[in-house]
Amino acid sequence: MWPYICQFVEKLFRETIEPAVKETHAHLSTFCFTKIDMGDKPLRINGVKVYTENVDKRQIIMDLQISFVGNTEIDVDIKRYYCKAGIKSIQIHGVLRVVMEPLLGEMPLIGALSLFFLKKPLLDINWAGLTNILDIPGLHGFSDSLIQDIICSYLVLPNRVTVPLVSEMELAKLRFPVPKGVLRIHFLEAQDLEGKDKFLGGLIMGKSDPYGVLQIGNQLFQSKTVKQTLNPKWNEVYEALVYEHSGEHLEIELFDEDPDKDDFLGSLMIDLTELHKHQRVDEWFELEEAPTGKLHLKLEWLSLFSSPEKLDQVLRSVRADRSLANEGLSSALLVVYLDSAKNLPVRSDVRYKTKEPLWEDCFSFLVHNPNRQELEVEVKDGKHKSTLGNLTVPLSSLLSEEDMTLTQCFPLKNSGPSSTVKLKMALRVKMDFIASFPLRSCDHLTSSLRPSVSDSLLPTTPQHPTKSSTFTLHHEDGEPYSASPCCSTSNLSTCISGSQKLLRHKESTPSLASDISLPIATLELQQRLRQLQNGSGLGQFPLGEVQLTVRHSSQRNKLIVVVHACRNLIAFTKDSSDPFIRLYLLPDKSRTGRRRTSTMKKTLNPVYDQTFEFSVSMVELHRRTLDVAVKNGGSIPFKHKGLLGKVLVDLNALLSLL
Numbered sequence: 001m002w003p004y005i006c007q008f009v010e011k012l013f014r015e016t017i018e019p020a021v022k023e024t025h026a027h028l029s030t031f032c033f034t035k036i037d038m039g040d041k042p043l044r045i046n047g048v049k050v051y052t053e054n055v056d057k058r059q060i061i062m063d064l065q066i067s068f069v070g071n072t073e074i075d076v077d078i079k080r081y082y083c084k085a086g087i088k089s090i091q092i093h094g095v096l097r098v099v100m101e102p103l104l105g106e107m108p109l110i111g112a113l114s115l116f117f118l119k120k121p122l123l124d125i126n127w128a129g130l131t132n133i134l135d136i137p138g139l140h141g142f143s144d145s146l147i148q149d150i151i152c153s154y155l156v157l158p159n160r161v162t163v164p165l166v167s168e169m170e171l172a173k174l175r176f177p178v179p180k181g182v183l184r185i186h187f188l189e190a191q192d193l194e195g196k197d198k199f200l201g202g203l204i205m206g207k208s209d210p211y212g213v214l215q216i217g218n219q220l221f222q223s224k225t226v227k228q229t230l231n232p233k234w235n236e237v238y239e240a241l242v243y244e245h246s247g248e249h250l251e252i253e254l255f256d257e258d259p260d261k262d263d264f265l266g267s268l269m270i271d272l273t274e275l276h277k278h279q280r281v282d283e284w285f286e287l288e289e290a291p292t293g294k295l296h297l298k299l300e301w302l303s304l305f306s307s308p309e310k311l312d313q314v315l316r317s318v319r320a321d322r323s324l325a326n327e328g329l330s331s332a333l334l335v336v337y338l339d340s341a342k343n344l345p346v347r348s349d350v351r352y353k354t355k356e357p358l359w360e361d362c363f364s365f366l367v368h369n370p371n372r373q374e375l376e377v378e379v380k381d382g383k384h385k386s387t388l389g390n391l392t393v394p395l396s397s398l399l400s401e402e403d404m405t406l407t408q409c410f411p412l413k414n415s416g417p418s419s420t421v422k423l424k425m426a427l428r429v430k431m432d433f434i435a436s437f438p439l440r441s442c443d444h445l446t447s448s449l450r451p452s453v454s455d456s457l458l459p460t461t462p463q464h465p466t467k468s469s470t471f472t473l474h475h476e477d478g479e480p481y482s483a484s485p486c487c488s489t490s491n492l493s494t495c496i497s498g499s500q501k502l503l504r505h506k507e508s509t510p511s512l513a514s515d516i517s518l519p520i521a522t523l524e525l526q527q528r529l530r531q532l533q534n535g536s537g538l539g540q541f542p543l544g545e546v547q548l549t550v551r552h553s554s555q556r557n558k559l560i561v562v563v564h565a566c567r568n569l570i571a572f573t574k575d576s577s578d579p580f581i582r583l584y585l586l587p588d589k590s591r592t593g594r595r596r597t598s599t600m601k602k603t604l605n606p607v608y609d610q611t612f613e614f615s616v617s618m619v620e621l622h623r624r625t626l627d628v629a630v631k632n633g634g635s636i637p638f639k640h641k642g643l644l645g646k647v648l649v650d651l652n653a654l655l656s657l658l
Contacts, residue, residue, distance in 0.1 A: 001042075002040075002042035002043070005038075005042075005043070006037075006038040009036070009038055010036045010038075013033055013036050013074075014033060014036070016154065017150055018031065018032060018033055020150045020153070021150065024150075027078075027080070027081070028078065029080065030077075030078055030079040030080040030081075031076065031077075031078050032076070032077055032078075032079070033074065033075070033076055033077075034075045034076065034077045034084075035073060035074065035075040035086075036074050037072060037073040037074065038070055038072050039070045039071035039072045039073065040071070041068075041069065041070050041071055043066055043067070043068040043070075043092075044066070044067045044068070045064050045065065045066055046065045046066070046067050046554075047064075047065035048062060048063070048064055048065070049062065049063040049065075049247075050062050051063075051246050051247070053246075054245075054246055054273070054276075055246075056101070057103075058101055058102040058103045059099060059100060059101035059102065059103065060099070060100040060101070060103070060110075061097065061098075061099050061100075061244075061246065062097070062098045062099075062100075063095050063096070063097050063098075063118075063247055063555070064095070064096045064097075064098060065094075065095055065553075065554050065555065066092070066093070066094060066095070066096050066554075067092075067093050067554070067618065068090065068091065068092045068093075069089070069091050070089060070090050070091075071089060072087055072088070072089055072090050073086070073087075073088070074086060074087040074090075083129075084129060085127060085128060085129035086127070086128040086129055087125055087126065087127060087128070088126040088127070088128050089125075089126040090123075090124070090125055090126070091122075091123070091124040091125075091618075091619055091622075092121050092122070092123055093121060093122045093554045093617070093618035093619065094117050094119070094120075094121025094122060094554055095117065095118055095119075095121075095247070095554055095555045096115060096116070096117055097115070097116055097117070097118055097244065097247065098113060098114070098115055099113070099114040099115075100112075100113055100114075101114070104166065108165050108166070110165055111164070111165055111166045112162055112163060112164045112165055112166070113162070113163040113165070114160050114161070114162045114163075115155070115160060115161045115162075115163070116155055116156065116157050116159065116160035116161065117155050117156045117157070118156075118157060118217060118244060118247055118248050118555075119156065119157075119215070119217055119218070119248075119249075119251075120156055120218060121156075122554070122557075122617050122618055122619045123619075124619040156217060156218040157217040157218065157243045157244065157248075158177060158179075158217075158241065158243050158362070158364065159218075160177070177243060177335075177362060178304065178335050178426060178428065179241040179242055179243050179304065179333065179335075179364065180242050180243060180244065180245055180304075181242050181245065181276070181301055181302055181303050181304060182239055182240065182241060182242065182301075182302040182304070182330075182333060182366075182430050183216065183239070183240045183242050183250065183272070183275070183299065183300070183301060183302070184237065184238075184239050184299070184300040184302055184329070185214060185221075185237065185238045185239070185240065185250070185297065185298075185299060186235075186236075186237050186297065186298035186299070186300075187212055187214065187221075187223055187234050187235075187236045187237070187238065187297065188233070188234065188235055188296040188297060188298060189231070189232060189233040189234060189235070189295075189296045190210065190231065190232050190254065190287075190293060190294065190295045190296065191230075191231045191284075191293070191294055191296075192230060192231070192292045192293050192294060193208055193210055193230045193231070193232070193254065193265050193266070193287075193290075193292070193293040194208065194230075194265055194266070194290055194291060194292055194293060195207050195208055195230055196208045196256040196258075196263040196265070197209070197228075197256070197258075206228075207228045207229055207230050208228075208229070208230060208256035208263070208265065209225050209226065209227050209228065209229075209256055209257040209258070210225070210226055210229070210230075210232045210254055210255065210256055210257075210265055211223050211224065211225040211226070211254070211255055211257055212234065212252055212253070212254050212255075212295075213252070213253045213254075213255065214238060214240075214250065214251070214252050215250075215251045215252075216240045216242065216248060216249075216250055216251070216272075217243070217248065219240045219241065221238040221240070223236050224236065225257045237329065239302075239329070239330060239366055241333070241364055242272060245272040245273055245275075245276045246272075246273050247273070247555070248272045248273075249269050249270060249271055249272060249555075249556070250269070250270040250272060250275070250299075251267070251268075251269050252267060252268040252269075252270075252295065252297075253266075253267045253268075254266050254267070254287065254290075254293070254295070264289070264290075265287070265290060265293060266287030266288060266289055266290030266293045266295075267287065267288050267289050267290075267615070268285050268287060268288060268295055269288070269556065270285075270299070275299055275301060276301055278301075279300070279301045280298075280299070280300050280301065281297070281298070281299045282297075282298040282299075283296075283297065284296050285297060288615065289592070289615050290592070291591070291592050302430040302431060303430070303431055304333060304428035304429070304430060305428060305429045305431060306403040306404045306405070306426070306427075306428060306429075307404075307429065308399040308400075308404060308429070310429045310431055311331065311332065311370065311399070311429050313431075314331045314332070314429055314430060314431055315331050315369060315371075318330070318331050318368075329368075330366035330367055330368055330430065331367065331368060331369060331370070331429065331430060332366075332367040332370050332427055332428060332429050332430060333364060333365070333366060333367065333427070333428045333430060334364070334365040334366075334367050334370075334375065334395065334425065334426070334427055334428075335362065335363070335364050335365075335425070335426045335428070336362070336363045336364075336365070336375065336423060336424070336425050337360075337361075337362050337423065337424040337425075338359045338360075338361045338362070338363065338377075338421070338423060339358075339359065339360060339422040339423065339424065340356065340357060340358045340359060340360075340421075340422050341356065341357050341359075341379060341412075341419070341420065341421045341422070342355075342356050342409075342418075342419070342420050342422075343355065343356070343416055343418045343419045343420065344356070344357075344379065344388050344389070344412075344415065344416060344419050345388060345389070345415055345416035345419060367395060367427070370395040370396060370398070370399065370427060371395075371396050371399075372396075373395050374392050374393060374394050374395060375392070375393040375395060375425070376390065376391075376392050377390060377391050377392075377393070377410075377421060377423070378390040379412065379415070379421065387414065388412075388415055388419070389412030389413060389414055389415025389416070389419050389421075390412065390413055390414060390415075391410050391411070391412055391413055391421065393410065393423075393425070395427060398425060398426075398427040399427070403426070404426060404427040404428070404429075405424070405425070405426040405427075406423075406424070406425050406426075407422075407423070407424040407425075408422070408423065409421070409422045410422075410423060542570075543569070543570055543644065543645035544566055544567060544568040544569040544570065544604070544630075544644070544645060545566065545567050545568060546563075546565075546566045546581065546628060546630060546645075546647060547563075547564040547565050547566070547567075548561060548562065548563060548564065548628065548649070549561070549562035549564065550562075550626065550649065550651075550654065552616075552618055552621060554618050557615060557616065557617050557618075558613045558614065558615060558616070559585065559613065559614040559615075559616050559621060559624075559626075559651075560611065560612075560613055561583060561595075561611070561612045561613075561614070561626065562609070562610070562611050562612075563581050563583070563597055563608045563609075563610050563611075563612070564607070564608065564609055565605070565606060565607040565608060565609070566579060566581070566604075566605065566606050566630060567604075567605045568604060568605070569604045569605070569606075569630065569644055569645070570604075570644060570645075571604060572632040572642060572644060576602040576603065576604060577602075577603070577604060577632045577644060578599050578600065578601050578602065578632055578633045579599070579600055579603070579604075579606050579630055579631065579632060579633070579644060580596055580597050580598065580599040580600070580630075580631055580633045581596065581597045581608065581628060581629070581630055581631075582594065582595070582596045582628075582629045582631060583595040583596070583612055583626065583627065583628055583629075584626075584627040585614045585616065585624050585625075585626060585627070586624060586625040586626070586627050586648075587624075587625075589627075593614070595612040595614075597610045598610070599633040621651050621652075622651070622652045623652065624651050624652075625648050625649065625650055625651060626648070626649035626651060627646070627648055628646065628647045628648070628649065629643060629645075629646045630643075630644040630645045630646065631643055631644060632644055
């Protein structure tokens with residue numbers, strides 16, 4: 001399918017992206033693509049997840065973990081400035097949701113396909129001649145984010161691409177998506193954050209100036225900055241629309257504000273599926289990727305109702321009945337589908353391309369008090385900025401409509417005699433359910449709201465046992481040890497990212513960088529190898545083997561490493577060892593970046609089956625190396641401790657095989 005997908009992509013670039021780029025800046029008005037070649041490396045689907053819970057019977061929901069690392073050749077030209085540039089390669093990694101609905105009792109069985117990203121995909125572009133574009137006045141901020149924003153405006157929730165397979169009658173519902181609910185986020189306070197501000201050359205640790213960034217899909221919120229504290233209190237409230245609670249997450253990152261570059265203070269990811277089950281949560285959450293710190297959140301799931309009788313109760317709860325101003329918490333949600341306009345006026349001094357535009361755009365508004373607010377619509381000419389007409393719709397008029405939904409052609413004021421705009425509007429009252437059961441303890445609840453390893457996208461592999469890759473620990477050319485692939489074992493049933501191939505990565509350069517605190521470890525290992533050589537001779541794998549499963553979840557930006565087992569390790573004492581395994585994701589060798597298994601006593605064939613996670617994007621993963629060291633752990637500090645072997649896993653080489 002790749003050649004035909006490339007034809008579609010070329011059409012998308014020329015008909016959608018090119019006009020969108022032209023509209024972003026006056027200096028880009030002559031922007032055009034002169035060549036579009038997506039290359040011969042096709043997009044890959046690394047995993048598929050199909051939802052079976054909380055799904056309507058007339059729909060199928062799938063998440064596709066897609067990855068594209070292409071040898072593209074795309075040339076652009078800005079004729080006004082005689083500027084030429086190009087794109088040598090593009091990487092895109094993300095989770096694409098495919099919704100098939102409604103299911104039908106006749107061919108083609110599916111009414112339509114809807115495609116969208118739950119969150120911004122990771123994008124990495126290798127430009128050629130980008131400096132030429134940056135030299136154009138006003139374009140110093142031109143970057144990958146411009147292209148990413150354009151993608152978001154078409155393919156990230158609530159935006160979507162809908163492909164009809166049946167008549168327009170069924171498709172009308174799909175073009176009018178109403179959110180599943182609203183998440184009210186009380187961003188309250190944090191405690192014991194890491195002090196990032198340093199004095200006297202780093203000898204004295206100070207405090208931080210923390211703020212938070214919260215994201216659901218393409219909705220982004222940023223809190224105020226609280227100066228000089230490790231225990232900030234924000235007490236801010238945000239409301240986010242949730243279109244798909246299954247598979248979506250609330251992502252929170254804390255930063256220390258600095259004049260040059262803000263420092264990272266920790267993060268948190270909460271599964272909205274679990275939150276939807278609990279409805280309301282008021283807890284402290286331990287920060288991830290940080291040595292210390294916790295965050296206090298109050299989260300409320302607000303369901304949407306089409307009953308006007310519930311409005312008075314909600315207005316009292318948010319105190320909207322006491323305020324005429326459009327301030328404070330919202331009580332309702334207004335969804336507006338802007339369909340089309342007809343018979344727009346034609347001015348004598350302006351020539352228009354069309355007087356009957358078709359928009360088919362959907363907009364959502366959080367409403368404070370429907371009894372006192374209005375929807376204002378103004379139709380303007382995009383090029384000349386002149387007004388073609390306007391109208392005002394009191395939201396109170398929707399309260400008397402069936403299901404608080406209205407579809408109508410509204411006459412425009414200050415326009416032509418028969419100028420109209422067709423709108424579909426739906427008003428929904430926001431209410432939360434009061435939980436009838438007590439919340440669990442903080443630790444228990446915290447773990448339940450974070451996605452487990454099994455929640456991430458799993459490779460499409462058969463259910464019978466498959467093979468996992470085993471790395472050897474041995475010496476080469478007089479060096480203590482290096483990484484080398486070998487045949488995989490068949491008695492342990494795991495897989496690496498769905499690939500049944502053995503890892504044939506390049507020989508890794510031997511390194512003891514992470515063990516520099518124990519330089520004697522190298523000497524001990526060399527001595528033991530000489531002892532082995534003087535004995536029965538070196539086998540194929542003189543230091544033994546370690547079995548790992550390595551995969552990446554694009555949805556959660558996590559590298560997941562499962563340490564299964566080791567076999568045929570060398571005996572560190574007379575006849576045995578007490579092995580444990582230490583992991584680093586290089587170049588990070590900080591204490592917080594360290595992972596280790598438990599210690600297995602008196603065995604040369606330990607079994608661990610322990611899972612570890614590292615926060616890293618798919619784009620960044622190509623530049624990282626997994627450092628795996630097998631060590632002997634003595635019961636007394638520094639007694640009978642030493643290095644048993646080591647392997648460096650080149651993740652870039654590994655990914656190239658998948």
